[in-house]
Amino acid sequence: xxxxxxxxxxxxxxxxxxxxxxxxxxxxxxxxxxxxxxxxxxxxxxxxxxxxxxxxxxxxxxxxxxxxxxxxxxxxxxxxxxxxxxxxxxxxxxxxxxxxxxxxxxxxxxxxxxxxxxxxxxxxxxxxxxxxxxxxxxxxxxxxxxxxxxxxxxxxxxxxxxxxxxxxxxxxxxxxxxxxxxxxxxxxxxxxxxxxxxxxxxxxxxxxxxxxxxxxxxxxxxxxxxxxxxx
Amino acid sequence: xxxxxxxxxxxxxxxxxxxxxxxxxxxxxxxxxxxxxxxxxxxxxxxxxxxxxxxxxxxxxxxxxxxxxxxxxxxxxxxxxxxxxxxxxxxxxxxxxxxxxxxxxxxxxxxxxxxxxxxxxxxxxxxxxxxxxxxxxxxxxxxxxxxxxxxxxxxxxxxxxxxxxxxxxxxxxxxxxxxxxxxxxxxxxxxxxxxxxxxxxxxxxxxxxxxxxxxxxxxxxxxxxxxxxxxxxxxxx
Numbered sequence: 001x002x003x004x005x006x007x008x009x010x011x012x013x014x015x016x017x018x019x020x021x022x023x024x025x026x027x028x029x030x031x032x033x034x035x036x037x038x039x040x041x042x043x044x045x046x047x048x049x050x051x052x053x054x055x056x057x058x059x060x061x062x063x064x065x066x067x068x069x070x071x072x073x074x075x076x077x078x079x080x081x082x083x084x085x086x087x088x089x090x091x092x093x094x095x096x097x098x099x100x101x102x103x104x105x106x107x108x109x110x111x112x113x114x115x116x117x118x119x120x121x122x123x124x125x126x127x128x129x130x131x132x133x134x135x136x137x138x139x140x141x142x143x144x145x146x147x148x149x150x151x152x153x154x155x156x157x158x159x160x161x162x163x164x165x166x167x168x169x170x171x172x173x174x175x176x177x178x179x180x181x182x183x184x185x186x187x188x189x190x191x192x193x194x195x196x197x198x199x200x201x202x203x204x205x206x207x208x209x210x211x212x213x214x215x216x217x218x219x220x221x222x223x224x225x226x227x228x229x230x231x
Numbered sequence: 232x233x234x235x236x237x238x239x240x241x242x243x244x245x246x247x248x249x250x251x252x253x254x255x256x257x258x259x260x261x262x263x264x265x266x267x268x269x270x271x272x273x274x275x276x277x278x279x280x281x282x283x284x285x286x287x288x289x290x291x292x293x294x295x296x297x298x299x300x301x302x303x304x305x306x307x308x309x310x311x312x313x314x315x316x317x318x319x320x321x322x323x324x325x326x327x328x329x330x331x332x333x334x335x336x337x338x339x340x341x342x343x344x345x346x347x348x349x350x351x352x353x354x355x356x357x358x359x360x361x362x363x364x365x366x367x368x369x370x371x372x373x374x375x376x377x378x379x380x381x382x383x384x385x386x387x388x389x390x391x392x393x394x395x396x397x398x399x400x401x402x403x404x405x406x407x408x409x410x411x412x413x414x415x416x417x418x419x420x421x422x423x424x425x426x427x428x429x430x431x432x433x434x435x436x437x438x439x440x441x442x443x444x445x446x447x448x449x450x451x452x453x454x455x456x457x458x459x460x461x462x463x464x465x466x467x468x
Contacts (some may be wrong), residue, residue, distance in 0.1 A: 002237045068369040073286075074327030077390065079420060083325065084388040094372050096330055109388070113295065113325070115286025124291050137306075137465030158370050160306070162286050174386040176296025176321065178289050 009068075015087035017104035017192045019045060019226050026225035032218030033134050033207035035143030040195040043228025045103065047192040050167045052219035054183030056152075056206035057166040058116040058136045058158075061091060061099045064198035067155055069095040073112040073162035084109035085164060091193070099199050104192035107185045111170040114180065116140060116163050117208050126210045141148050141206035147202075155200075165206075166174055166191050168213065180213050237437040242269070243348075244430020247357040248415045249364065250405040250437070251276040254467070257315065259436040261402040266395055267339055267431035268420040269378040270328050270354050273303060273311045273363070276410040279367065285324045285374040291455045295384065297322040297376060300452035302459055303354055303405070309463045310456075313449035315440075316404040319397045323377040325390065328354030329421040338428035349370045351368045351428055357416040365412060377402055379433075380420040392422035406449075408463050 009157070021027070024047075030036045040046045048057050063069035075092040077083045087105045090098045115121070116136035123131050126141075137160060144155040167185040172178050207218050236258065242248050252258055262271055265383065275281035284306040289295050291304060299317040302310040314322075334353040341351040354375075361373050379397035382390050404415075417433060419425075443450055443460065450460045 039399065066350050072372075074325065077325065078327050081390045081422075082388045083390060094369060096332065113286060114290050115284060118287070118306065118308070119285045120462075121284075121291065121304075123307045123462060124287075124304065124455050126424055128458055142397070157280050160282075161372075162374050172295050172388070174383055174385055176294050176384075178293050178295045180290075196337070 006199050014106055014108055017047065019192070021224060023125070023226060024224040026223070026228050028223050029220050030203060030223060031220050031224070032205050032206045033139065034205055035139040035202040036223060038201055038223070040100070040160060040199045040225065042195050042198050045192055045194050045226040046201065047190050047224040048166055049188065049190040049222040049224065050107070050185045051187065051222055052160040053189070054167065054185050054214050055219045055221055056168045056214060057164060058204040058206050059164045060140065060161070060202045062159070062200040063074065063093055063097060064140065064200045067159055067200065068155065068198060069093045069097060069171055070159065070161060071099060071164070078114065079119045083113060084112065085112055089102045099198045100193040100195050103194045107189040107191060108165055109169070109184065110191060111165040111168040112162065113172065113178065114165050114168060114170040117206065118143040122210065128167060130165045130210065133209060136204035136206050139186060140202060143202050144205070179212070183213055234441070235439045237439060239434065242415065242417050242435050243378065244432060245352040245418045246359045246416070249361050250413055252312070252413045254407050254409045254410050255439060255442065257404055257436065257438050257440040258407040258413060259402055259404040261434040261436065262397050262399050263320045263432040263434050265398045266294060267397060267433050268380045268423065269433055270358070270416040270418065271335055271376040272358060272373060272379060272414040273373040274412040276310060276412040277306060279365065279412070281307045282371070282373050285376070286428045288325060292453055292457065295324055297324055301447050302452070302456050303304045304459060308459065309410040310459045312405040312407050314403060315406045315449060316402070318380060319401040319403055321363050321381040321396060323380040323382045324374065324417070325422070326377050326380065326420055326422050328358060328375055328416065329418055331336060333421055337426065340367060341428070349430065352418060354416050354418040354421065357418060358414060361414045377420050384420060390422070392420065392424060394424070406443070408460070409466065
């Protein structure tokens with residue numbers, strides 16, 4: 001799919017998926033504080049389920065055949081002229097390819113401006129003494145380095161860029177003010193994406209203990225994958 | 232140490248520029264024409280794996296409006312540059328940069344052969360060419376700033392380019408808190424609705440500036456920035 005085919009996204013709506021859990025070809029729970037790296041083939045569907053509610057799922061996407069071509073937050077929000085991600089959002093890469101499309105969303109909106117927590121940003125945001133607390137970018141690096149070591153495809157800190165925060169609610173006001181609000185998600189809510197290209201997905205299931213938006217309680221999420229329908 | 236001007240130059244429209252802005256110096260951008268746009272990428276010149284993180288910057292300062300007092304953080308919790316003065320009031324961290332498809336669709340194709348340096352260029356190619364001069368590439372792209380431009384976000388999340396945000400004479404100044412590779416590109420903002428391909432000039436002034444004191448406007452902007460300055464200063468100890 002090409003960027004030229006894009007239209008301005010429709011108004012935010014909740015969209016349920018027709019796919020049944022029993023038909024999934026992949027089903028795994030990712031605990032809070034863990035990373036998860038997996039390739040989603042073109043045409044496959046991936047669902048992320050917020051099992052207990054208001055969990056932030058920090059996620060990066062790459063063209064599986066060229067990691068330099070990766071998810072771009074700015075290109076994604078500009079293409080739809082809206083800063084929130086929901087059903088209909090096309091996730092655009094730095095080289096302007098459509099990596100995936102959000103095809104179902106029972107949460108309503110997701111953030112892509114707040115980034116992923118890190119040991120270093122926690123020092124700035126909360127307290128210099130917070131450096132040793134677990135953080136998303138520790139998980140991203142662990143997942144990336146492990147993937148690199150096991151597949152031989154180089155993936156490291158240079159590849160960590162602005163991510164999607166599924167289930168996170170980060171409103172931007174007309175004044176420019178940006179805040180972290182309590183989540184709009186709830187137990188069992190999910191988001192589902194269709195891969196438009198072979199896509200590598202890296203998830204950090206956020207371990208943040210300093211932010212009230214997850215009630216200071218990071219929880220597990222579930223990843224389901226379906227094959228492309230046989231036509 | 233007082234301020235002293237090191238040199239001045241003009242950045243023409245649709246041009247790319249780069250310089251390693253040394254700690255203790257500042258770059259002042261002054262609109263020469265009305266409604267310019269200057270895309271910017273920032274990297275730690277001493278360790279190019281460390282670069283501007285707009286998500287970390289917005290999150291730490293609870294703002295998507297870049298103006299006086301705002302620090303531009305790296306992904307390592309340090310401040311690469313801080314905005315010490317701004318007569319414009321709003322600079323955009325969200326809109327990103329234009330690309331060849333967008334520019335051709337909006338303004339038509341115009342080759343160098345045809346129009347020499349008035350040809351139609353785009354922000355993405357400008358950034359990639361300049362990054363390549365430092366051994367960097369597409370892997371090293373990051374969310375860019377758009378100085379002089381404003382994209383307003385309404386309650387429903389919709390993004391709206393605000394025309395005429397900056398007029399001639401408007402200026403913004405960034406002070407390097409670390410040795411920072413600054414890459415600028417003066418192509419039009421990708422959401423600018425005007426149909427005319429326009430090359431808007433910006434004046435660049437490089438100067439030496441005093442070390443930020445305890446009452447510095449960026450240091451005292453928020454408790455987060457106070458910690459950010461401490462962390463940055465420790466990097467040089």
